[in-house]
Amino acid sequence: MSTRWMSLLTFLLASVSPAAGQGRDYVLVADLAVDGLGNPIPNPIVVVRGNVIQSIGSSQEVPAGGEVIDLRGFTLLPGLIDGHLHIAASFERGDGGPMTALFGARNARSLLMSGFTTVRSLGTATGAVVELREAIREGLVPGPRLLVSGEGITDRVAPGEEGDRVELDGQPADEKTLRGLVQERTAAGVDWIKVFATRSSRSGGTPVYSQEQLDWVGDEARNQNRPVSAHAHAPEGARRAILAGARTIEHGALLDEETLDLMVERGTYYVPNLYLGEYYVEHADRFGFSEEAIRYTREFLPIRTGVFSRAVEKGVKIVFGTDATAGWIWSGNTAIEFQRRHAAGQSNQDAIISATTRAAEALFLEDRGNLVEGLLADVIAVEGNPLEDIGALGRVVFVMKDGRIFRRPHPGG
Numbered sequence: 001m002s003t004r005w006m007s008l009l010t011f012l013l014a015s016v017s018p019a020a021g022q023g024r025d026y027v028l029v030a031d032l033a034v035d036g037l038g039n040p041i042p043n044p045i046v047v048v049r050g051n052v053i054q055s056i057g058s059s060q061e062v063p064a065g066g067e068v069i070d071l072r073g074f075t076l077l078p079g080l081i082d083g084h085l086h087i088a089a090s091f092e093r094g095d096g097g098p099m100t101a102l103f104g105a106r107n108a109r110s111l112l113m114s115g116f117t118t119v120r121s122l123g124t125a126t127g128a129v130v131e132l133r134e135a136i137r138e139g140l141v142p143g144p145r146l147l148v149s150g151e152g153i154t155d156r157v158a159p160g161e162e163g164d165r166v167e168l169d170g171q172p173a174d175e176k177t178l179r180g181l182v183q184e185r186t187a188a189g190v191d192w193i194k195v196f197a198t199r200s201s202r203s204g205g206t207p208v209y210s211q212e213q214l215d216w217v218g219d220e221a222r223n224q225n226r227p228v229s230a231h232a233h234a235p236e237g238a239r240r241a242i243l244a245g246a247r248t249i250e251h252g253a254l255l256d257e258e259t260l261d262l263m264v265e266r267g268t269y270y271v272p273n274l275y276l277g278e279y280y281v282e283h284a285d286r287f288g289f290s291e292e293a294i295r296y297t298r299e300f301l302p303i304r305t306g307v308f309s310r311a312v313e314k315g316v317k318i319v320f321g322t323d324a325t326a327g328w329i330w331s332g333n334t335a336i337e338f339q340r341r342h343a344a345g346q347s348n349q350d351a352i353i354s355a356t357t358r359a360a361e362a363l364f365l366e367d368r369g370n371l372v373e374g375l376l377a378d379v380i381a382v383e384g385n386p387l388e389d390i391g392a393l394g395r396v397v398f399v400m401k402d403g404r405i406f407r408r409p410h411p412g413g
Contacts, residue, residue: 024403025049025066028379033076034387036356036370038349044076048377051403056371071381074397074409077352078370079117079144079378081359082334083271084229084250084321087111087121087146088129100128101135108136108143113407114334115396117378118145120321120363122194122229122250126150130189142406147363149194149229153181153217160208163199175216182220193221197230197246198237201304202296205233205254211240218244227364229271235259242268248319248362253304255311263316269362270316272308273323274340277301309345318346319362320355335394342390351390377403 026048033044033056045062047054062068088104104124111119121129126148133146151157158173158181159165166172182193195217198205209217214230221228222245230241234254241249242262248269252259263270277297280287284294311318322328322337338351346354360369368376379400384392399407 026377026400026403026405027062027066027068028071028076028381028400029062029068030071030074030076030381032385033371034352034385035372036078036353036360038352038387040387041076041371044371046076046371046379048379048400048403051377053371053373053375053377053379055373069398069405069408071398071409074381074383075385075392076371076379076381077115077386077393078356079368079380079399079401080115080355080393081320081363081365081369082111082116082119082144082322082324082355083248083269083319083359083362084122084273085111085119085324085334086123087119087132087148088124089325100125101132104129104132105135105141105143108132108141108146110331111334112143112399112401113396115380115382115393115399116144116334117380117399117401118147118360118363118365118368120147120149120192120229122149122192123152124148124150126185126188126190144401147191149192150185150188150190152194152196152231153178153185154196155208157181161210161213162206163208172210173213178213178216179220182217182224182226186224186226190226192229193217193224193226194229194231194250195241195246197232197241198234201233201251201253201300202293205237207234207237207240209237209240211243214240214244214246218246221245242266250321251323252311253300253307255307257310257314260307260311260314260316263311264314267317269319269358270311271319271321271362272304272311273321273337274301274305274308274344275337276323276325276328277304278340279328305340305344308341312345312350317358317362318350318354319359320351333394335391335396338390338393348387348390352386352393355393377401381409 028046033041046056088100090103129148136143155163161172227247229248230246231250232238232241235256248271322334356369381398382392383395386392397409
């Protein structure tokens with residue numbers, strides 16, 4: 001066995017066991033909590049029975065029963081939700097096969113320790129990411145609950161009427177092909193269908209699929225009881241995806257006023273990302289980007305941020321997402337995305353909502369995202385008050401997922 005495999009295996013085996021088993025009862029005591037609507041709760045006491053929040057109140061008296069976890073000096077919040085990342089991304093070779101799942105397991109542990117108890121992974125080898133989701137669900141490896149799309153529907157696998165493949169092959173994907181891809185992915189066990197409605201921002205974000213093609217994808221996804229996530233940068237492709245019933249629009253870095261208004265009208269959720277471009281610029285050598293690509297990425301950052309600011313002003317339903325990928329995803333610093341969004345005009349309260357109740361709503365997760373009686377016991381604690389300093393979300397000291405404790409504050413701080 002190679003040294004790299006041995007190090008990964010050692011890491012994973014050392015990380016499997018959480019600090020406490022599911023089924024125990026706890027009483028969490030802190031100075032402050034912020035719920036999934038951004039409301040402060042002074043002197044919170046959260047009672048956890050098994051994997052469910054039994055009660056939450058504001059009191060100075062600690063009830064009897066259950067192990068008391070003293071988190072005074074910290075702020076409690078619901079477990080965070082990242083609506084768009086790539087769980088198995090890595091700098092190393094890990095595309096497909098068991099290595100993909102292993103890198104995904106490493107990334108999953110880091111995400112959980114960073115306070116993310118649920119994430120949606122949009123774009124990884126289908127088999128590997130479905131297996132990783134099940135391994136986490138069964139407790140084989142620690143990590144957030146996963147919602148996965150597997151491989152997206154792209155111009156490469158199903159030529160779009162306005163895509164690049166048509167110029168080469170001359171034949172856009174027909175209805176049978178596109179419906180068949182949705183059916184295949186559903187049969188493979190994905191939670192979401194992802195379609196690349198447009199090209200990348202670097203290529204102008206222009207449409208790939210016609211309205212009719214996207215309608216076929218959307219209709220078949222509804223037949224299969226699967227929501228649709230659409231990669232869409234520029235207005236026309238995003239508009240088509242919205243009209244085809246996409247639940248979420250990813251990136252949307254070139255959206256115009258009319259498309260943002262349509263999202264408000266239709267209730268479509270917007271999952272942009274602001275920081276990743278900076279990460280690419282800082283680590284260009286590791287990604288192998290050319291000088292031209294880096295120059296474009298750097299110049300594009302304010303354009304992307306400007307669209308986000310307009311979306312905030314218009315009241316678009318914004319969901320937290322990082323598009324976290326190789327390296328960054330497991331660095332423990334994904335919360336930097338919150339800081340970029342705050343700087344672009346999103347309030348601390350709305351930023352918290354975007355990663356808790358609104359994210360849960362967008363992803364059809366009625367059992368989490370808030371500190372409310374009867375919901376799953378996904379609770380984190382951070383150093384500082386995120387309503388005053390959004391950077392506090394990057395200082396996670398305690399993580400409970402499903403009533404199990406995976407991280408506790410270090411002794412003495």
